[in-house]
Amino acid sequence: MRSGHLPRTSGTVTVADVAAFLGRDAPAGNDVAIRDVCDDSRALRPGDLYLALPGRRHHGLEFERDAIERGAVAVVSDRVADHLPTVVVPHPRTVAGPLASWFHGHPSSALEVYGVTGTNGKTSTTHFLHAGLQGAGRSPGLVSGVAISSFDGAAERPIRTTPEATVLQRTLATFVHNGCDSAAVEVSSHAVVEHRSDGLDFAVLAFTNLGRDHLDYHGSMENYYAAKASLFDPERARAAVVGVDDEWGRRLAAECALDVTTVSTSDAAADVLATDIDCTAHRTSFRARTPVGSVELTLPVLGPHQVSNALVALAALVAGGHDLDAAAHGISSVHGIPGRLEPVVAGQPFTALVDYMHNPSGQRSTIPYLRSITRGRLVLVIGATGGRDPGKRAELGAVAGRWADTVIVTDESPVDDVPDVLRGDVLAGARTTPAQVIEIPDRRAAIDRAVRGLGADDTVVVAGRGSDRWQHVGSRRVYFDDAAELYDAIVHDGGAPEVRSGRP
Ligand SMILES: CC(=O)N[C@H]1[C@@H](OP(=O)(O)OP(=O)(O)OC[C@H]2O[C@@H](n3ccc(=O)[nH]c3=O)[C@H](O)[C@@H]2O)O[C@H](CO)[C@@H](O)[C@@H]1O[C@H](C)C(=O)N[C@@H](C)C(=O)N[C@H](CCC(=O)O)C(=O)O
Numbered sequence: 001m002r003s004g005h006l007p008r009t010s011g012t013v014t015v016a017d018v019a020a021f022l023g024r025d026a027p028a029g030n031d032v033a034i035r036d037v038c039d040d041s042r043a044l045r046p047g048d049l050y051l052a053l054p055g056r057r058h059h060g061l062e063f064e065r066d067a068i069e070r071g072a073v074a075v076v077s078d079r080v081a082d083h084l085p086t087v088v089v090p091h092p093r094t095v096a097g098p099l100a101s102w103f104h105g106h107p108s109s110a111l112e113v114y115g116v117t118g119t120n121g122k123t124s125t126t127h128f129l130h131a132g133l134q135g136a137g138r139s140p141g142l143v144s145g146v147a148i149s150s151f152d153g154a155a156e157r158p159i160r161t162t163p164e165a166t167v168l169q170r171t172l173a174t175f176v177h178n179g180c181d182s183a184a185v186e187v188s189s190h191a192v193v194e195h196r197s198d199g200l201d202f203a204v205l206a207f208t209n210l211g212r213d214h215l216d217y218h219g220s221m222e223n224y225y226a227a228k229a230s231l232f233d234p235e236r237a238r239a240a241v242v243g244v245d246d247e248w249g250r251r252l253a254a255e256c257a258l259d260v261t262t263v264s265t266s267d268a269a270a271d272v273l274a275t276d277i278d279c280t281a282h283r284t285s286f287r288a289r290t291p292v293g294s295v296e297l298t299l300p301v302l303g304p305h306q307v308s309n310a311l312v313a314l315a316a317l318v319a320g321g322h323d324l325d326a327a328a329h330g331i332s333s334v335h336g337i338p339g340r341l342e343p344v345v346a347g348q349p350f351t352a353l354v355d356y357m358h359n360p361s362g363q364r365s366t367i368p369y370l371r372s373i374t375r376g377r378l379v380l381v382i383g384a385t386g387g388r389d390p391g392k393r394a395e396l397g398a399v400a401g402r403w404a405d406t407v408i409v410t411d412e413s414p415v416d417d418v419p420d421v422l423r424g425d426v427l428a429g430a431r432t433t434p435a436q437v438i439e440i441p442d443r444r445a446a447i448d449r450a451v452r453g454l455g456a457d458d459t460v461v462v463a464g465r466g467s468d469r470w471q472h473v474g475s476r477r478v479y480f481d482d483a484a485e486l487y488d489a490i491v492h493d494g495g496a497p498e499v500r501s502g503r504p
């Protein structure tokens with residue numbers, strides 16, 4: 001449902017207004033005013049409307065008592081609550097986005113919203129877009145998997161890649177309130193299927209690429225593609241930018257009903273093309289040829305995949321009508337992106353990086369580059385997160401072992417899976433390669449081992465978690481920051497502690 005055309009009538013919203021908006025009967029007690037819309041009893045505040053959603057493990061109505069104790073005044077759900085006045089709708093999740101958008105005055109219509117989806121590169125591209133919008137003189141907000149922030153820099157760490165619809169709409173409303181005029185928003189495929197992105201009006205939607213991931217959730221690549229492709233609808237966006245360096249992007253560009261700008265690092269027929277690509281151990285540069293001219297970019301981030309991501313961001317900004325040179329200048333001024341080939345500097349002679357590669361296509365774009373900048377030994381610390389597509393685990397090991405000298409297989413976040421099984425699957429793949437393969441379950445011990453004895457020409461990469469600060473072990477959450485741990489391991493191994501990277 002496109003949200004911009006359903007005006008809210010008054011400043012105060014009552015239960016009756018909500019029922020009218022949803023086209024449903026108003027319950028008794030319908031003149032109560034609503035403070036906000038919230039879909040989690042644990043986050044409710046007095047005066048809130050509780051959107052009680054059916055889930056995989058629970059139905060939100062199981063938490064009605066909690067909701068009442070926290071001050072909820074009414075419920076929207078698919079059946080009548082025991083105590084609170086209820087507006088009944090057949091599919092509450094599908095109304096979450098439009099309802100929250102309407103409640104908050106359609107914030108995405110007041111902002112120029114750039115959405116980014118794809119298997120890999122969403123976070124990076126979203127950060128490039130944010131920087132590019134600033135370069136173009138705009139005041140953007142940012143909703144990415146690593147940070148949610150207004151243009152003033154105040155940031156919070158998100159719980160997931162794309163927040164629930166009610167949180168997302170509230171966040172955009174806060175952006176409007178704080179003076180933002182635009183936003184860069186990361187959109188996961190889960191968010192699309194779970195209707196978190198419903199009710200958003202996108203100025204431009206960007207697709208980076210598609211590769212094997214999340215098949216535990218989507219079931220097949222075809223379903224995974226369909227989830228992403230369903231976003232690219234004239235009801236949701238005004239224009240599209242599509243990376244066409246894989247078959248899925250080429251298909252989307254052909255099938256999409258929006259105005260499409262195609263983007264490539266190799267196909268001269270694409271609308272926007274990167275040439276003169278140069279990826280060193282310290283920076284990344286390329287020339288972008290676009291329909292409105294050419295421009296050179298030098299980025300303070302590492303790896304050829306960032307060329308694709310920056311190019312998609314640049315193409316989206318051009319599609320949005322921004323000046324090419326200003327957008328390129330902004331993108332080139334991006335601060336490092338946390339956990340994306342992020343250098344850790346502790347005075348050591350070798351290169352040490354933390355990266356979020358967690359699927360084979362991400363590895364294939366990243367590890368050959370790491371090999372190319374490493375004259376000596378390439379040591380990779382890898383693992384597999386639990387609760388995710390088991391079919392990719394052996395391939396993770398095999399791709400790592402194909403390029404690295406040493407692969408250390410350790411635990412990431414096992415969640416509810418058995419750590420030995422997760423490691424066993426990754427090890428099975430790694431052991432099909434000529435690399436030295438070492439199993440060290442404890443992640444801290446694995447990182448300590450990885451840095452031991454490295455010299456000036458060597459590179460160590462701690463992969464798989466990026467800037468995530470928490471390991472999930474069963475229902476326990478354990479604080480573990482890969483960059484800080486890598487820093488400490490280097491120092492303990494003899495690096496010079498007086499030179500410290502920004503983050504740890
Ligand atoms: C698949 C999916 O989107 N699941 C989300 C969904 O879970 P669910 O429907 O099973 O919820 P449930 O636990 O059964 O609870 C039902 C309802 O009761 C509510 N509840 C529950 C407990 C309580 O005490 N009070 C309460 O109100 C919940 O808020 C929920 O609305 O609703 C929950 C509450 O909002 C989410 O936490 C949960 O995301 C889980 C944590 C998740 O792991 N999602 C992953 C798959 C995900 O979305 N990942 C993508 C990124 C992927 C990537 O790019 O790598 C993302 O966008 O983050």
Ligand SMILES: Nc1ncnc2c1ncn2[C@@H]1O[C@H](COP(=O)(O)OP(=O)(O)OP(=O)(O)O)[C@@H](O)[C@H]1O
Pocket residue numbers: 118119120121122123124125145161188208209305306308309339340341355356357358361362363365366
């Ligand atoms: N354009 C790309 N092509 C292939 N791999 C990429 C690309 N961009 C990033 N990667 C790899 O994917 C990892 C994650 O990058 P990024 O966080 O930007 O993507 P993402 O789509 O947001 O990931 P996720 O949705 O899983 O959070 C990087 O650390 C890198 O290894």
